[in-house]
Amino acid sequence: MKKNHGAMIRKSWDDRIFNTASIVIVCLLTLVVLLPMLNVVACAFSSPKNVGGGRVLLWPVDFTLENFKLALKYRDVWIGYRNTIFYTTVGTFINVIMTLLCAYPLSVKTFSGRHFFNRMFLFTMLFGGGMIANYLLISSLKLLNTVWAVLLPGAMSVYNVMVTRTNIESSIPAELEDSARVDGCSYFQYFWKFVLPLSKPIIAVIAMYYAVGHWNSYFTPFLYLNKRNLYPLQLFLREILINTQIDSSGFTDPELVQAAQNMADTLKYTLIVVSTLPLMCIYPFVQKYFVKGVMIGAVKG
Amino acid sequence: MQWLKNNSPSPEAEGARGQIQKRPAAERLRFALRRDWQLYVLILLPALYILIFCYLPMGGIQLAFRNYRAADGIFGSKWVWFDNFIRFFKSYQFTRVLKNTLILSLYSFAVGMTIPIAFALIFHCIELPRFKKITQSIVTLPHFISVVVLVSMVMQFLNSRVGLYGILYESVTGTYPSDLFGKPAAFRHIYVWSGVWQNFGWSAIIYIATLSGVDYELHEAAQLDGASRFQRVLHVDFPHIAPTVVTLGIMRVGHLLSVGFEKVLLLQNSLNREYSEVISTYVYQVGLAAQMKPDYSYAMAVGLFNSVINLILITLANRMARRLSDTSLW
Numbered sequence: 001m002k003k004n005h006g007a008m009i010r011k012s013w014d015d016r017i018f019n020t021a022s023i024v025i026v027c028l029l030t031l032v033v034l035l036p037m038l039n040v041v042a043c044a045f046s047s048p049k050n051v052g053g054g055r056v057l058l059w060p061v062d063f064t065l066e067n068f069k070l071a072l073k074y075r076d077v078w079i080g081y082r083n084t085i086f087y088t089t090v091g092t093f094i095n096v097i098m099t100l101l102c103a104y105p106l107s108v109k110t111f112s113g114r115h116f117f118n119r120m121f122l123f124t125m126l127f128g129g130g131m132i133a134n135y136l137l138i139s140s141l142k143l144l145n146t147v148w149a150v151l152l153p154g155a156m157s158v159y160n161v162m163v164t165r166t167n168i169e170s171s172i173p174a175e176l177e178d179s180a181r182v183d184g185c186s187y188f189q190y191f192w193k194f195v196l197p198l199s200k201p202i203i204a205v206i207a208m209y210y211a212v213g214h215w216n217s218y219f220t221p222f223l224y225l226n227k228r229n230l231y232p233l234q235l236f237l238r239e240i241l242i243n244t245q246i247d248s249s250g251f252t253d254p255e256l257v258q259a260a261q262n263m264a265d266t267l268k269y270t271l272i273v274v275s276t277l278p279l280m281c282i283y284p285f286v287q288k289y290f291v292k293g294v295m296i297g298a299v300k301g
Numbered sequence: 302m303q304w305l306k307n308n309s310p311s312p313e314a315e316g317a318r319g320q321i322q323k324r325p326a327a328e329r330l331r332f333a334l335r336r337d338w339q340l341y342v343l344i345l346l347p348a349l350y351i352l353i354f355c356y357l358p359m360g361g362i363q364l365a366f367r368n369y370r371a372a373d374g375i376f377g378s379k380w381v382w383f384d385n386f387i388r389f390f391k392s393y394q395f396t397r398v399l400k401n402t403l404i405l406s407l408y409s410f411a412v413g414m415t416i417p418i419a420f421a422l423i424f425h426c427i428e429l430p431r432f433k434k435i436t437q438s439i440v441t442l443p444h445f446i447s448v449v450v451l452v453s454m455v456m457q458f459l460n461s462r463v464g465l466y467g468i469l470y471e472s473v474t475g476t477y478p479s480d481l482f483g484k485p486a487a488f489r490h491i492y493v494w495s496g497v498w499q500n501f502g503w504s505a506i507i508y509i510a511t512l513s514g515v516d517y518e519l520h521e522a523a524q525l526d527g528a529s530r531f532q533r534v535l536h537v538d539f540p541h542i543a544p545t546v547v548t549l550g551i552m553r554v555g556h557l558l559s560v561g562f563e564k565v566l567l568l569q570n571s572l573n574r575e576y577s578e579v580i581s582t583y584v585y586q587v588g589l590a591a592q593m594k595p596d597y598s599y600a601m602a603v604g605l606f607n608s609v610i611n612l613i614l615i616t617l618a619n620r621m622a623r624r625l626s627d628t629s630l631w
Contacts, residue, residue, distance in 0.1 A: 129358025216447030
């Protein structure tokens with residue numbers, strides 16, 4: 001339809017210039033985003049000598065997989081990966097359950113506590129106790145240095161609850177609930193038999209958001225954990241990438257330590273790729289869910 | 302942001318409440334509990350979570366008015382009222398952290414709002430669906446990179462010898478650039494522009510989607526009246542996304558004083574601290590990072606100062622938005 005309309009209008013010269021300029025600007029911005037990422041990947045696959053000599057731009061020089069072999073011999077990477085996968089799966093599971101348990105009652109228009117709970121939850125989006133108070137809470141609950149310190153503080157995001165609630169309200173017709181109630185369906189049954197199956201799309205969206213959050217989170221574990229075998233990948237990355245500490249005990253073989261020091265810069269690129277690759281590989285397939293999430297959260301649902 | 306405005310009870314709920322309200326409070330409650338007990342059971346766990354992990358720490362704020370000593374406990378420590386606040390206002394750090402926080406957040410607010418809007422408006426003018434799909438996928442991709450990886454990418458990228466910036470600079474001018482991380486004043490630009498690089502595509506999604514709802518007949522009418530393409534962008538497209546801009550703007554104003562703390566902390570080093578110390582990193586430094594003698598009460602007072610200002614800012618922004626346009630958060 002739109003195209004027909006467009007064809008009907010005569011394209012003036014300033015239209016053409018504007019269109020061309022738009023394409024050029026968008027291309028340039030895309031390149032600005034793309035090139036640094038390509039550079040990282042190229043460096044990760046290049047030999048350390050060339051990376052150190054500053055000869056690698058956008059394509060690997062002396063293509064090699066040695067960097068990856070070395071990175072994967074680094075024990076911390078494996079520990080980090082294991083913990084991150086644990087936090088991401090268990091954490092997301094908790095998140096989704098809590099969010100649904102909260103969103104459904106809030107979506108029931110006749111729920112007598114709706115107003116109260118709404119206010120109670122929304123207020124936490126505006127004001128909070130702050131970092132120190134949270135830290136004191138976690139430490140007085142004796143959760144420091146346990147996996148619960150990572151899983152519990154972020155067990156539910158009020159923003160996602162509100163998004164889910166709006167979605168349940170708008171995607172499930174009120175008549176369905178009315179007729180189910182008339183037929184003697186309890187709230188439990190209705191939640192289990194209608195709300196859950198009908199909310200699959202929004203569950204996918206919020207699960208994805210929570211999962212990325214867990215995968216990328218570093219500050220909560222950084223604050224509450226100091227046992228290395230509980231560290232998620234991001235904390236090890238912080239040590240290696242930003243503080244440039246390669247823990248020699250992470251390698252089992254002393255010769256590897258020396259090798260790692262020599263190629264520290266290349267190793268950084270490699271670790272960036274190793275840690276980010278899973279997300280980047282999944283992204284094209286799940287992009288539409290994320291975009292949908294933005295829309296549900298912001299546009300009138 | 303419909304869910305934020307939609308707090309007024311629906312007619313049905315109003316009706317139900319009207320019925321109940323005639324009875325005395327205790328009976329009302331009993332009736333509500335008997336009718337809705339299953340809903341209360343469902344929401345029990347989330348409500349407990351919010352009580353423990355959000356409201357309990359708010360109770361801990363009283364420590365800001367006490368002189369906390371671990372031996373005395375939270376409730377046994379001596380009241381000092383506003384001493385901690387006065388100490389903060391009088392310290393040399395006060396103007397420094399406040400200035401850094403304000404500059405950093407206003408800078409990223411200005412750039413972080415305008416670039417996605419401009420990008421969306423330009424992007425909307427293109428009529429090549431395939432091209433749009435690919436470019437949009439690419440520009441949204443960096444949003445999913447973690448802060449740790451982003452900061453290390455920035456460090457590698459700006460490396461004056463092996464980074465892309467260094468290599469390109471060298472090939473153009475023949476000399477290696479000076480180390481940007483050694484220049485404290487460069488911190489702000491690094492912080493803001495790396496944020497733009499990571500998020501402009503993602504932030505533009507909402508505007509692009511809103512723009513797809515522009516009525517094409519408006520464009521036709523404007524064109525018949527002789528409006529150029531640029532004028533149409535300004536007078537047809539932009540007004541269409543203005544409400545969205547206002548809503549997102551208010552949301553950001555509320556967090557004006559809470560700059561991306563995690564990223565600042567990672568980008569911070571001993572050289573740039575003069576420019577990079579913001580309120581939240583200062584709270585962290587005096588409260589938690591100080592191994593020997595963590596000053597919880599003082600840190601909490603500083604943090605409380607921050608949250609109260611944020612609360613005031615979002616309230617003011619909301620009031621202003623309501624006066625200027627029909628869009629507001631509540």
